[in-house]
Amino acid sequence: MTMLSDSDLERIEEEIEEMYERRIEEKGTTPEGLYWDSAESMAIRFDAALDMYDFSGKRVLDVGCGFGDFYEHMCDTECEPAEYYGVDISESVLDVARGRFPDCEFERRNITRRPFDDRQFDIAVVFGALNHKLNIVDNEVYFRRVLRSCCASSDAVLVNALSRYREGDWPWEESVHYHSPEKAFGYAQELGRDVVLKHDFPPIPQKEFHLLFRTGTEDSGVTDRSGVAEIGSGDS
């Protein structure tokens, strides 16, 4: 079993933060600045999530919130949440989000190093934060760690990732980690229940999937939260 130390997590954080600083300098505060293709492709991704879960009136934690586009999308599509809390590890990214949505809460926080222990959310969402090939640790180990960190404070988790199954002719990218949807399903099943895998939206431009599951908190039917901690105590 591989365990991620705090110094591993700190190094990942530095790597990701620097990457986004450089990217925003190059591409500006645009979807491309967040490594996305376009505003249209973001809308397809977010709509696919809205098909899976009713966000309206919910307490939403957005992990790797970027410029807060998911919040805007929920409001524009009449799915306004009761609470929206965006966390990101990049201050440059958060500055933009705060400027756009001054009434929302945003915080610089790496969920893997500081999971919430003082707040509860109905759902944590993670769009696009797990696609970069990491130089420091195995991406799969990190994926599990992020999922487990979300479980600590949320009744449900919806995670988005690039799929290793191709559709379309977009070339494989060296800097990207392509996830196995079936492995991701297995991790979610270990951490919670009612797992839903959505792999049917069109490539935008690469094939992605969303995974939704209920965690061991509050209404999930798994009455003992310590059970979740136990099941998910390892990183591999």
Ligand SMILES: C[S@@+](CC[C@H](N)C(=O)[O-])C[C@H]1O[C@@H](n2cnc3c(N)ncnc32)[C@H](O)[C@@H]1O
């Ligand atoms: C591809 S962008 C997506 C932004 C936003 N979720 C969206 O869909 O528009 C990924 C974001 O995740 C952030 N991120 C990556 N790893 C993170 C972590 N461990 N904790 C918090 N934020 C993270 C990055 O800084 C970046 O802003």
